[in-house]
Amino acid sequence: MFAERVLSGMRPTGSLHLGHYHGVLKNWIKLQHEYPCLFFVADWHALTTQYDDPQGIEKATWDMIIDWLAAGVDPEKATLFIQSQVPEHAELHLLCSMMTPLGWLERVPTYKDQQEKMSGKDLTTYGFLGYPLLMSADILIYRADKVPVGEDQIPHVEFTRELARRFNHMYGREPGFEEKAKEAVARLGSKNKRSFEHLRTRFQQDGDKEAVAKGRALLAELPQLSADDRERLLGYLEGTGKTILVEPGYLLTEASKMPGLDGQKMSKSYNNTITLRExxxxxxxxxxxxxxxxxxxxxxxxxxxxxxxxxxxxxxxxxxxxxxxxxxxxxxxxxxxxxxxxxxxxxxxxxxxxxxxxxxxxxDQPALVRDIIAEGNRKAGVLARETMRDVRAAMGLNYA
The missing domain is CATH 1.10.240.10 (Tyrosyl-Transfer RNA Synthetase)
Structure with missing residues (x-):
């Protein structure tokens, strides 16, 4: 089983305004006291639309991180890092692109919506088409089970869940999976074996999702199970395989109620903002x-x-x-x-x-910010490499 973990990121847009504080940062500050949290600068995402003018991304990144810290995001409680400094994001994105149907990307609601909103920019690039997949890789690389999002971003989390499910189904079946799973069922004992098989049938034949929850609860109550057997049985229960990539859930956040100086939503594009440190x-x-x-x-x-x-x-x-x-x-x-x-x-x-x-x-001491991010990059890299070790092994790319 994997630990609870929250992941959230922001594109580097420079100094943040009060709308960002009320819409995102106040929630981050609350979450950092409740869960292990990873908050990252999505600098590669900035390039999906800013590919022709990347010069300001680095300065915008440092300005934004200072605003995070100013708002109360605590590097002692949350891991702060920069996406591009953990290259495993790109590797997982690449490997997932090999098995992601093109139609999945084209049906993401924001794809056509953003093309219409930014009609003056050529967005007929793979980077723009594939940014939902990169977003999914950002989540899956940390096996994050909680992603704070607004209602308009729920489709991105659902996309990520489908992707994880497809990956686990295709690559989570170790050699002899069925036989090993059945042997693990036999080791449950007669009473638990009957209950498990009944729940598996209810889900796989009748589509009863409650049976999955009950099956998971049954396995959680059996401390004698080995970690490998537990993973096999979870995959056997749901008809997938061993869980390599975790299906994330979302934490729905309220839309920012922060109005701008003209009564519209506070936004840089409306030129109606007050920055956090103005x-x-x-x-x-x-x-x-x-x-x-x-x-x-x-x-x-x-x-x-x-x-x-x-x-x-x-x-x-x-x-x-x-x-x-x-x-x-x-x-x-x-x-x-x-x-x-x-x-x-x-x-x-x-x-x-x-x-x-x-x-x-x-x-006064810019080196402090650099040290915080260097340590965050290091911590994030450790988690990302753990995931990629399992991903490479599952895809037959483990040449050790």
């Missing part, structure tokens, strides 16, 4: 310049918070008392828009203060 003067100026209720022309005109982008920021940064003050003051013209914006400014600066403080240490 200085106080810039934050103050940006919030003061935010548009408000367009129907409130004069200070004495009553307004409607639901029409105002600033009100959306109050949903993130203000408590119930402050929000009540805004609702009453805006609708009665008791407060002006500048007054209404001040609690938002205060809330953002309060949130940023510990980030600025944590970041300063790494800005």
């Amino acid at each position: 200085d106080a003067a810039s934050v103050t100026q940006k919030i003061k310049r935010m548009p408000t209720d367009t129907q409130r022309v004069r200070r004495t005109d009553p307004g409607e918070p639901d029409r105002c982008p600033v009100w959306q920021l109050h949903q993130v940064y203000s408590d119930a008392e402050c929000k009540g003050w805004v609702q009453k003051g805006c609708r009665s013209a008791g407060i002006g828009c500048i007054e209404c914006k001040q609690p938002v400014i205060d809330g953002i600066l309060r949130e940023q203060a510990p980030m600025q403080e944590r970041a300063q240490k790494y800005l």
